[in-house]
Amino acid sequence: MMSLRKKGALPPVYPNGWFALLDSDQINIQQVKYVTAMGENFAVFRSSNGNINILDAYCPHLGANMAIGGVVRGNNLQCPFHGWKFDGTDGKCVNKIQQNDCPDDTILTKTSVKKWESFEANGFIFVWYHSENEKPSWYPPRDExxxxxxxxxxxxxxxxxxxxxxxxxxxxxxxxxxxxxxxxxxxxxxxxxxxxxxxxxxxxxxxxxxxxxxxxxxxxxxxxxxxxxxxxxxxxxxxxxxxxxxxxxxxxxxxxxxxxxxxxxxxxxxxxxxxxxxxxxxxxxxxxxxxxxxxxxxxxxxxxxxxxxxxxxxxxxxxxxxxxxxxxxxxxxxxxxxxxxxxxxxxxxxxxxxx
Known part of the structure; x- marks a missing residue:
């Protein structure tokens, strides 16, 4: 029914700014969740220190969704398919896998997934979305x-x-x-x-x-x-x-x-x-x-x-x-x-x- 509705001349569909992906109480320490929004696929996880990190959900190796079956190891998110781990602070691959069917260490050290800017305040976990890839120019206030x-x-x-x-x-x-x-x-x-x-x-x-x-x-x-x-x-x-x-x-x-x-x-x-x-x-x-x-x-x-x-x-x-x-x-x-x-x-x- 929605496809039959007249929509009119619409503005762009995804504005630039901070958007809530989850309530803070919906994700525990060392837990990862898969969220889709703004046409993106996010792996949202809480590190062992309690901080929130957000990475692209899909592993660059063979495309596994790291938020489905992935494991949080300290500050890293480990892919469930071949065990590659990615640092939540910058998205870089941090492990060296010695297996015949994996790339050499040089390729691994150059591998990364997109790290999304995140902010936690007022009971919500926010992600910064900007179609020009600009850094955040403002932040949500923390209400005491x-x-x-x-x-x-x-x-x-x-x-x-x-x-x-x-x-x-x-x-x-x-x-x-x-x-x-x-x-x-x-x-x-x-x-x-x-x-x-x-x-x-x-x-x-x-x-x-x-x-x-x-x-x-x-x-x-x-x-x-x-x-x-x-x-x-x-x-x-x-x-x-x-x-x-x-x-x-x-x-x-x-x-x-x-x-x-x-x-x-x-x-x-x-x-x-x-x-x-x-x-x-x-x-x-x-x-x-x-x-x-x-x-x-x-x-x-x-x-x-x-x-x-x-x-x-x-x-x-x-x-x-x-x-x-x-x-x-x-x-x-x-x-x-x-x-x-x-x-x-x-x-x-x-x-x-x-x-």
């Missing part, structure tokens, strides 16, 4: 509160959309009252929520502002004011949210509520050109543990309303944007800087089969 607070759970969704659609949602202020005005308990679909008993009892009111950071080009900020009203008029809950967009695939949402503060970390990773893996992890002071779990549930319901739209929408290169939607156009201009000359583009080709 996330390190000290209690982790209360996660959600994971796969979205059939362009990677840009998801962060662009934050700058689309106009959609909040339509898609997210009805109570989360009303359901996943906004149309259903509009006719439910929950919508009669209460609804959400939103006020939003999005701006690009003037000093750091890879940052932008969304400020949200939220009120929960019952019987249309009475405010029973209010909170302020600041969402810091950090590059193309990371958002840290800071919640200030009448009960206390919380944080939600969102990562967006292109698994394929039009398939995005979106993960949310929530953190809070221990006394807000129950409330944070409720927040994660409510956020998931609201997010799934967006997913329904994303899974079936067409990308419009030049939207008929109203004055209120000028921030959406500003966000597109800001996000465009994460593409470069060699950023991969999406091409759809119909093929015929000759019998």
């Amino acid at each position: 509160m996330i390190s000290n607070w209690t982790y209360r759970g996660r959600s994971e969704h796969y979205v059939n959309a362009h990677v840009q659609d998801i962060p662009e949602n934050g700058a689309d202020v106009a959609h909040l009252s339509v898609l997210h005005g009805d109570m989360a308990l009303g359901g996943q679909y906004a149309a259903q929520a509009n006719t439910s008993l929950w919508n009669i009892l209460g609804n959400h009111k939103w006020k939003a502002e999005w701006k690009a950071d003037k000093d750091q080009w890879h940052l932008s900020k969304l400020k949200l004011e939220h009120k929960l009203k019952v019987f249309k008029n009475f405010v029973i809950f209010q909170m302020n949210v600041t969402a810091d967009q950090i590059g193309p695939g990371l958002v840290i949402l800071n919640f200030k509520t009448s009960f206390g503060p919380m944080k939600l970390v969102q990562t967006v990773t292109p698994v394929e050109p039009l398939i995005q893996k979106v993960v949310h992890r929530v953190y809070c002071p221990i006394y807000l543990s129950l409330y944070a779990s409720i927040l994660l549930f409510m956020e998931s319901v609201m997010f799934e309303r967006d997913v329904v739209i994303w899974n079936h929408k067409k990308y419009i290169e030049k939207p008929l944007a109203s004055k209120q939607e000028s921030t959406l156009l500003a966000h597109r201009k800001w996000y465009k800087q994460f593409y470069s000359a060699n950023s991969p583009t999406f091409s759809f080709r119909k093929e015929t089969i000759d019998w």
Whole structure:
């Protein structure tokens, strides 16, 4: 069904930046995992010293996938096929194999696999992707509160959309009252929520502002004011949210509520050109543990309303944007800087089969 959907004139499918491959707690010491993203094949492993290393998954010898059956030896990853070992810090082959069917030592010492820049922060393992092979010009921040607070759970969704659609949602202020005005308990679909008993009892009111950071080009900020009203008029809950967009695939949402503060970390990773893996992890002071779990549930319901739209929408290169939607156009201009000359583009080709 996805192949039949009109996709529109799409921007490049893989922006340059840091993208999450795994949650930190998904990989143990001396464990290796195979991850595919941005059209690449990664072997992600945690060395005996606890550090994360990321190499190309395929051994240059005979093409075995070192993340499937491979073994972590100290700081090295050993191929399961012929035992070649590669240093996680630079990708170089480190062993000398004395066997009749293997190359001589000179060839081995000149052999290497690609080493990918990695960074671990805020409960995630990130890889640096750049279509021009440039070194990282910025890094995700390490949030001390996330390190000290209690982790209360996660959600994971796969979205059939362009990677840009998801962060662009934050700058689309106009959609909040339509898609997210009805109570989360009303359901996943906004149309259903509009006719439910929950919508009669209460609804959400939103006020939003999005701006690009003037000093750091890879940052932008969304400020949200939220009120929960019952019987249309009475405010029973209010909170302020600041969402810091950090590059193309990371958002840290800071919640200030009448009960206390919380944080939600969102990562967006292109698994394929039009398939995005979106993960949310929530953190809070221990006394807000129950409330944070409720927040994660409510956020998931609201997010799934967006997913329904994303899974079936067409990308419009030049939207008929109203004055209120000028921030959406500003966000597109800001996000465009994460593409470069060699950023991969999406091409759809119909093929015929000759019998």
